[in-house]
Amino acid sequence: MMKNDLFKEIDDMEIDKISQDFPVLTDEEKDRIFSMSERKYNLSRTPDENEGFGDETVVTGVERYKRSIWKNYASIAAAALLMIGGISGSIMLMRNGEHMIPGTDTTETNTENGITKDQDKTYPEGSREAIAMDLSDRFAELVNKLEGKIDYDPSDVLEFNIYSFKDPSYREGLCHFARVSDPDFQTPDDYVRAIREVCTDEFYNRLEVDGAHESDGINYNPGINVKPSDNFIIDFSQYENGSDIDMASYNFHKEAYIIYKDSLYVRTDNLPDNWRSHDDMPIVTESEEDSFRAVRYALFSPVCDNPYSKIGTMLTYYCVKENGIWKIDNIINGGNIEKLGAYAISFYLNNKDTDLDDLNINENIIIKDVEITRHDFNSSFTVHSVLRDASGDPVFDFTADAEPVLPDGKPDENGHIMNIHIDFAEDFNFSNVDIKEIK
Amino acid sequence: MTDYELRELMAESVQKCHRAVFDKYCNYVYAIVINVLRNCGSREDIEDCVSDIFLKIYKRFDESTDFSGNLKGFIGTVSRNTAIDAFRRINATNNRFVSIDDEIMEEVRSDERLEENTEKRELSRILLGKIRDLGEPDSTIIIQQYFYNRTAKEIAKSISMTSAAVQKRSSRAKQKLKALLIEAGIGKEGLI
Known part of the structure; x- marks a missing residue:
């Protein structure tokens, strides 16, 4: 059970009830915060600071985000992965050999099971690995594009002030949109076309029409729960450039893109400084004449939901030949390995006999502290993190090898343990636990 | 607390008024803040945010704002918005680029999406109900551990048990809760 996700969907009313029925603040804490x-x-x-505490200093509200339908429709698998969220993705435990972490060098690394990995390696054209790399890279590129990674004309920019006319404290504020200059992406249809070139019809249609979270309680398959709609994209043509727009006048979604007078514009506010993709090479785990599976770790948002991640979120790409062309037929999200590492440490602190019990260690590991220094496709890994006290100060340095023990942990004939919710990990086997006090 | 009571307190003593409001709503504000910052903020960040919220509230008192009898609603709104600002600030400080579609953000205007929230509200109700079904002290242990991110030692102190006992009870309670949730047919995704 992942403690930090237990209440992630908690309703406001229930928060109120929790605060009433389970008050937590001690007198000491109350006094400290009140002071x-x-x-x-x-x-x-003070005179200088006493001015201006008006509406402008009241924190801005944020409109509930809902990915616009056209983007869901267009992105298909991207949106599918978006829906997974948190650590709740299923994990696919591969028993296929050690996966060394790419370091600063890119020299070849031989693993005990013979899998070779090389950051700069190029695979023979037509090989399964080369196909997997091409498809997964294109997929990542499309997801990033959906998030706003696209060429635009910085001299052709629109500005709108978007807020709720009824309650101005809810506002998006000034939003800037630059005209998209990418010749291959001038309409939403261009995006649909691109994604269909990467995905099979079956995958595309299944997610488009039936997208859902399928679950029998343990097995968990991500999907999307959107359906096609005519409401593809918001057209701002009716507004003068520079004008105010009432959020209530349309279904605001924090658009990455808008249409303005028949042109596509991308929002340029708050774009990340660096766009991430994959940082490893695909490993083909199963191969038939017309199908294969390959694994890569994704670092691109929102598929990788941990911005501190250095290894990423394990994706298993199921690829098949459709009309003679290789395409992605499914993608399984194996969860973010740094989050899995954080969970393992937390589990250790909660469940293992340790002398740390009485040392006021906060067993809620901060994800940005976690580093995976070796992994075997989520099925075992070496995790390192600082342990902090209740005040957040680092007190111990923790390193251990961890292996999740699952309720039905027997691998299938291919050595895979599929779709096991990591929250259902019954235990972890730990070895080489090394805890050093930080002085 | 009504606007009238508030004015009466303000007239008597500003600090007394502040303290009275703080004592009445600090747990409510703290719960809202921790629900937003649980996975990114330190204990210090959370307390800092709570104090910021009360600062904003106090300053509104100075402006003789009419709360139309809904002081709690006002406090709830300020709390959520301030916590979200803190969430962004903390993530920016950590060089984290935060997509606006973060689940935390989704909560903000949830009251405007009644239809979508119906299911969530029901799930929340069931979750809390099942936690209550665990009985005490397990309910408190689970809430303190998972909602408030308290350490075993802190929980132990608050309910007069040993840390080891809390950990054992917590472990059993988690298994029981898991079974109860599955029995309730709501699975785990979306909740855990």
Whole structure:
């Protein structure tokens, strides 16, 4: 059970009830926080700072995000993966050999099971590995494109001030959109075409029409729960450039793209500095004449839901030949390995006999602290993290080899344990546990 | 607390008014904040955010704002918005690029999407109900551990048990809760 996700969907009313029925603040904490707020209040009352506490300093609200239908429709698998979220993705435990972490060098690494990995390696044209790399790279590129990674004309920019006219405290604020200059992406249809070139019809249609989270309680298959709609994309042509727009006048989704007078514009606010893709090479785990599976770790958002991740989120690409062309027929999300590592450490602190019990260690591991230094496709790994006390100060340095033990942990004939929800890991086998005090 | 009561307290003593409001709503504000910052903020970040919220509330008192009898609603809104700002700030500080589609953000205007929230509300109700079904002290242990991110030692202190006992009870309670949730037919995805 992943503690930090247990209440992720909690309703506001229930939060209120929890606060009433399970108050947690001690008198000491109350006094400390109250003193802090009074100190801030007194500071704020100096002449200089006493001005301007009007609506503009009230924190801005954020419109509930809903990915626009056209983007879901267009992106298919991208949106499918978006829906997974958190650590709740299923894991696919591969028993296929050690996977060394790419370091700064790119020299070849031989593993004990003979799998060779080389960051700079190129595969023979037509090989399964080369096909997997091409398809997965294109897939990543399309997901990034959907998020706004696209060429645009910086001299052709629209600006709108978007907020709720009824309640201006809910506002998106000034939004800038630049005209897309990528010749291959001038309409949403161009995107649909590109994604269909990567995905099989069956995969495309299944996600488009039936997308869903399929679950029998343990097995969990990600999907999307959107259906096609005519409401593909919002057209802002009716608004003058520079004008105010009422959020209530349309279904605002934090658009990455809008249409304005028949042209596509991309939002340029808050684009990430670096766009990530994959940082490893595909490993083909099963191969038939017209199908194969390959594994890669994704670092691109939102598929990789951990921005601190260095290894990424394990994706298994199921590829088949459709009309003589290799395409992606399914993608299984194996979960983010750094999150799995954090979960393992937390599990260790919660369940293993350890002398750390009485040392006020916070067993809620901060994901950005976690580093995976070796892994075997989620089925075993070496995890390192600092352990912090309740105040957040680092107190111990933790390193261990961990192997999840699953309820039905027997691998199939291919050595795979499929779709096991990592929350159902009954235990972890730990070895080489090394805990050093940080001085 | 009504607007009238608030004004009465303000007239008597500003600090007394602040303290009264703080005592009445601090657990509510803290719960809202931790629900947003649970996975990214330290304990210090959370307390800092809670104090920021009360600062904003106090300053509104100075402006003689009419809360139309809904002070709690106002506090809830300020709390959520401030926590989200803190969420963004913390992630920016950590060089994390936060997609606006983050699940946390999805919560903000959830009251405007009643249809979509019906199911969520029902799931929340079931979840909390099942946690209550665990009985005490297990309910408190689970809530403190999973909702408030408290350590075993902190929980132990609050319910007068040993840390080891808390951990054992927690482990059993988790298994029981898992079974209860599956029995309830709601699976785990979306909740856990």
